[in-house]
Amino acid sequence: MKKIVSLILALALVMACSLALAAEDGKITIWTWDPNFNIKAMQVAKEMYQKDHPDVEIVIEEVLSEDVETRVITAASAGDISNLPDIMLCQDNSIQKFVLNYPEVYAEITGKYDFTDFAEGKLAYSVVDGKNYGIPFDAGTVVGTYRTDYLAEAGYTIDDLTDIDWDRFIEIGKDVKAKTGRPMLSGQAGAIDTVLIMMQSCGASMFNEDGSVNFVNNEACKKVLEYYKTMVQEGIFIEVNTWDEYCGTLSNASVVGTVNGCWILGTIMGVQDQAGKWALTNMPSMPGIEGATNYSNNGGSSWVFTNGTDLDLALDFMGMYRNVDFYNEILPSTSAIGTWAHAKEGSNYQAGNDFYNGDAIFAKIVEYTSHVPSNTTGAYYYDAREALGTALTNYINGGDLASELQTAEDTVNFAMGF
């Protein structure tokens, strides 16, 4: 008899637990990563929101980007998304893949949120089949940032690197390399961030409008790979193996500068003893390509929402991302540039930056953001990225460009053929 009683008690306990999960309400849970960037931004948003809504509980949990993705896959495969949070951060390049593969996880928010005045190119990442699935957060607007002391050593100033094309950049790069012994840029071998930055600055993508892969007949792509190879061979661009090594080349000043998304400024400004030695400008453009610009984008994320009971509350909270004061508040501590057009109206955006000798770098970056050509991603973005990375490595090691691109295109088409 006792056994039966304890069995019933145990069962009741299990049921009570599962009920507790389902009944969770009136509380916003958020998964995001990076305590100095995304988490910080959400904390500011939480404090500002709770001033007017003191009864709303908001929980911010640190979950790494890869872990968010793995957990979504696990939850969706198990058919139980009750453990997912109300709001998650998602890499812009992953949104399409996840929404297309797990449509039941993500809440469509078309018409439920005011999307006016968000940068067009940025918003496109979270629009699937004409429906909105995300609220844009930070811009990955590309900046060119260089050490002025090394440039001066070779007889150049930051103006010599402003509004130039890659031909001129390589010319300067050879000269700087000869005079200072330092390469201009560094990057991770096999990770093709720089190549994709250069492609997007031409308004080119790895995909056609209809979603099919576009390598073989992509003039911009070929040209970018040729220029990239030239820079590597001339020693203007040094390839390292890991992300840490890349950051190392910046902090120990073994390169003159970098061309990357503006979030890299966090790393650069983290080295306090280099204050005053850096200057910032736009990136070089690709010569001979129609529509090529000096502006591009790399990285950045958007907030996405789980299909759940707290969606309205979560969206109400996300009203913070249409608030000048919010963007103004997070800028000094995170360097996160908002993609909402009015963000730049805050006083901090106009202020000079001490690290950059009083230059109003954030106003500059917001200005660059408005010129960035948009880019086509899709569910097969990472397949294409990996294939192009393989092609690039083989091409640098002496492979034939046309046939390597053909192989890459075949690889992606193969994955799409399933």
Added chain:
Amino acid sequence: MTNATPAPRKKRFWSMERKQSAAGWAFLLPATLLIVLFSFWPMFQAFLTSFKRGLPTALQYSDPLYRNYAYMLKDKVFIQSVKNTFTYLIIQVPIMLVLAIIFATLLNNRDLKFRGLFRTCIFLPCATGLVAYSMIFRTLFTYDGMVNALLMKMGVISEAINWLNDPFYAKVVIILGLIWRWTGYNMVFYLSAMQGIEYSIYEAARIDGANQVQQLFKITIPLLKPIILVTAIMSTNGTLQLFDESVNLTRGGPANMTITMSHYIYNTMFTKNPNFGYAAAMSFVILVMVAVLAAIQMKVGDKR
């Protein structure tokens, strides 16, 4: 329950033998059920998944059924990953096992001082996490890393080698890592098996004039045969499922030249556009490979 009078004795259904066998089954049952539920059932489900395609949460049986398996033959990256994995297998496993036997023989010498210390040192790598040691190896072998600096100081090489970005050297680094990590592990198996070999056999052999090498080949290795077989099967199995080193040490690069089968399966599931059916199908191909190789080794190794 309240019936206090004992039931009249009739011919007992539960004979002593049956009772004992029932008790045995009862003890086996929980573990068996758990294994079936959490191991065999998912394997069966995965087998079904390997015939399906489509969105991850709405998988449909493919047409024809063997579609995923047929695709593998045309998948260049998969074929490359098979080649890589077998390169590791063919080069690394023999080197490691031979080294393990040599170390075990040396450390089994009763006259050796600080035996315990040496044994611990060689076994110590096995106590490190796979990810941790992979990261450390990566740091050691970076372009401006310690290994390059050391080799250049010693004058072995005149120019730094870009270890991790060269298809050949990247494989070398992975094999070195594997040997460092697993030799001690296999050595412990041999050492413990050697404890079972009567020391007087060696004494007798020495009296007969056998030297160290002869003792090794004529006594130790023949007597260790069963355990060598076990370690060979375990190492083969482990190498075919190699994952951590490929992911953390080289990221599969350069240009997929070091990617292993398990790493590619992971990519198919988690970094690329998810394809559960194809990933499951590749897993089963690995299972078959492991089974076939193990069977061959059993046939070759077990001549009783």
